[in-house]
Amino acid sequence: MDTFMGYARKDGRVGIRNQIAVIPSVFCAGKVAERIAYQVPGCVYFRHPVGCSQVGEDLEVTAKTLIAIGKNPNFAGVVVVGLGCERFSPYELAEGIAPSEKMLETVVIQEEGDSLAAIQTGSKIAREMQQIASRQTREEFPVSELMVGLNCGGSDMTSGLIANPALGYASDKLVSQGGSSILSEITELIGTEDILARRAVDDEVANSIRGMIHLTEEKLRRQTKGSTNKDRTHLISKGNYDGGLSSVVEKSLGSMKKSGSAPFSGVIQYGHQPDKKGLFLLDSPGHDGEVSTGQVAAGAQIILFPTGRGTPTGFPGIPVIKITGNPKTYIKMKENIDINAGTVLKQEKTIEQAGEEIYQEILEVASGKQVKAEILGHDEQFCVTRLP
Known part of the structure; x- marks a missing residue:
């Protein structure tokens, strides 16, 4: 069987990239998530136009998709960024990602005080995650x-x-x-x-x-x-x-x-x-x-x-x-x-x-x-x- 060199994840899956994902739970937090990701090399962000003013299955698709993106094995860690009053809670997003056992933290803009404070907190978290991820080495997998x-x-x-x-x-x-x-x-x-x-x-x-x-x-x-x-x-x-x-x-x-x-x-x-x-x-x-x-x-x-x-x-x-x-x-x-x-x-x-x-x-x-x-x-x- 052919093999490749990847990163082992705690949930048993294998990643081929070792980046930190910054995922907003709602569109209102998109710019803060973007600024956090730009502050730290090795981060990627996921701006989207949803997370609020949705109901029923429409909101459920958003929730399941964002959670599943966060669980993808290419990401060594995830910083969830929320506004604080959205219909799809940042804590629900983080809770959904948690079974992957990867590094995971939540930043809520309204709790931090403003955009600048949230960017500062999120950047510090992302930087610490990236330092940990940088020490992981690739292993051989089928x-x-x-x-x-x-x-x-x-x-x-x-x-x-x-x-x-x-x-x-x-x-x-x-x-x-x-x-x-x-x-x-x-x-x-x-x-x-x-x-x-x-x-x-x-x-x-x-x-x-x-x-x-x-x-x-x-x-x-x-x-x-x-x-x-x-x-x-x-x-x-x-x-x-x-x-x-x-x-x-x-x-x-x-x-x-x-x-x-x-x-x-x-x-x-x-x-x-x-x-x-x-x-x-x-x-x-x-x-x-x-x-x-x-x-x-x-x-x-x-x-x-x-x-x-x-x-x-x-x-x-x-x-x-x-x-x-x-x-x-x-x-x-x-x-x-x-x-x-x-x-x-x-x-x-x-x-x-x-x-x-x-x-x-x-x-x-x-x-x-x-x-x-x-x-x-x-x-x-x-x-x-x-x-x-």
């Missing part, structure tokens, strides 16, 4: 301890033909050794439900796959009914059309190839984590940020991101490996793209060889190699979903 998210954005015709199948090869190799992969973007899998269901480990999982995709299709039908602007009802963007994709069916057939051919072990609801290993289908919208956020909340330490048209985006504390099947895109966006699978289009490599390159990149990144999005400071993909 790839069965890895979970990766399979996402994509800015797709063109080379995505479904080259980059996604190559990623599917890498995903299959990881899953065959006991690791885990998460496929999502349900809006971009419409029409593939029966194909995916045939790969389910049992009838229960097969029915869950069909039900999840059918429910998403029904939601889209309701949301677009009566729209006065037909352009607002399209599931694929102008960039997708310009890149050679003709319909959502074509896009879906290409999108599913990210998952390779491994059997589906189960389905995951947004904000939840699987209790076993294997290939999973995560219920989420098609928005790149909401997909990555759901995958990180599920426990993914790495995001694999094919992009035919090219995109610079990254995720705080989670390396996002960019892959393109378009050699022209790689040349234009070389400082943003990690893997040029366009070598297949130029007949320099096979799909399998490109897939092996992606797999080896996963091992290197898991062992500490920084991806280009990390180096450039891109963190745009964090985005907590809100229910319609």
